[in-house]
Amino acid sequence: MKTIHTLTTPALFLSIILVLILFTPLSAVSQQSDLQQVSDRAVAAGIEQNRIELIRERAASRGVDDSIVARMIEPAADLAEKGMxxxxxxxKMMEGFAKGVPGGRMIPVLDVIQRETPQAVALSNRWMEKPEVAPYMQGLGGGQEQFRRELVNANLKSLTQKVPSETIEMVLNELxxxxxxENSSPRAIAAAVGILPDLPASMLNEAGVQAVIANAVRGGFSAxxxxxxxxxxxxAERRSQLPAASVLDGLSNQIGxxxxxxQILQNLFNGNVNAGPPSNIPGRPGNPPGGRPGQGPGNQGN
Structure with missing residues (x-):
């Protein structure tokens, strides 16, 4: 009669573990190891652990491969290790997840951000260290670091969308x-730099656009x-069919x-480029006698 041997529970458990180990692809083990290593590097360099965990959770919930997640976190870890x-x-990682962008498509964008971050920091530092800016910075007190972060982020938004660093620097000089x-909030200053990539290309290349943006901040525009x-x-450019230079002149005049x-924003959205001062006094310098300022083809009324 044959003897039937049965495995005890501990022996059965060990057998299952051995089978899992033997049949788990080495590449999967390696990917998990790489992801953990780069995550540990990021945390050791000063990135909050909960932020790294959140990135990994979002990636896992969308089925992003561990090797891709490791490659996504790596530029952030590199920046943190350099004190950036x-x-x-x-x-940008979190925005990508929210929009359903595949992890692999995010990597080139993250690489560009990594490359441009030192330039964004340098632009901010040079501006903040200017003698005429130093008193403003001192007046911010404990808000200096928050403003620094906002300005670096605004610089990065522009740099990563191919706005030349020289253009950013000219805007900062005007600001x-x-x-x-003396009339500007930190958020308004950062916003003024951040809008550069959103301006029509025809306008961004116009001489004097930097001064007009600064005048908007000076004129009391909020962020x-x-x-x-x-x-x-x-x-305004589309509805008035005026060239970019004329739209900028009209905006500058309205601010002045x-x-x-x-009201300026409403005028521009309506295509009313050459609106006059609030009083609309006929005969005022720049206004036609007996007429309303800004009247002309495509620019009737406020």
């Missing part, structure tokens, strides 16, 4: 004028109103005439 800010690159700084400017000037920011 990582807010922007992590923010650094004492007359602008939210500045962020609406690209859409407004684009609408003391028209409130909200």
């Amino acid at each position: 800010p990582t807010d922007f690159i992590i923010q 650094g004028q004492p007359a602008v700084l 939210n109103e500045i962020q609406r400017l690209p859409g407004a000037v684009n609408a 005439n003391g028209i409130p920011a909200s």
Whole structure:
């Protein structure tokens, strides 16, 4: 009679573990190891562990391969190890997940951010260290670091969308004028740099656009109103059928005439480029006698 041998529970458990180990692809083990290593590097360099865990959770929920996730986290880890800010690159990862962008398609974007971050930091530092800007920075007190982060992020938004660093620097130089700084909030300054890639290309290349943006900040535009400017000037250019230079001149004149920011934006969205001062006094310098400022083809009324 044959004897039937049965495995005890511990022996059966060990057998299952051995089978799993033997049949688990070595590549999967390697990918998990690489992901853990780069995650550990990121945390050791100063990135909050909960942010790395959140990235991994979002990636896992979307079925992103561990090797891709490791490659996504690596640029952030590299930046952190060099003492560079990582807010922007992590923010872009989370935006990508939210929009359903495949992990592999995010990697080139993250690589560009990694490459441009030192330049964004250098632009911010040079501007903040200017003698005319230093008093403004000191007046921010404990808000300096928050402003620094916002300005670096604004620089990065522009740089990663191929706005030349020279253009950003010219805008910063205009924003650094004492007359602008004394009437500016930190958020408005950062917003003024951040809108550059959103402006129509025809306008971004116009001489004087930097001064007009700075004048908008000086004229009391809030950060939210500045962020609406690209859409407004684009609408004005399209509806008025005027060249970019004329739209910029009209915007500059409206700011100079003391028209409130909200009204300027409405004028531009309506294609009314040459609106006059709030009083609309006939015969005022620049206004036709007995008429309303800004009247002409495509620019009737406020």
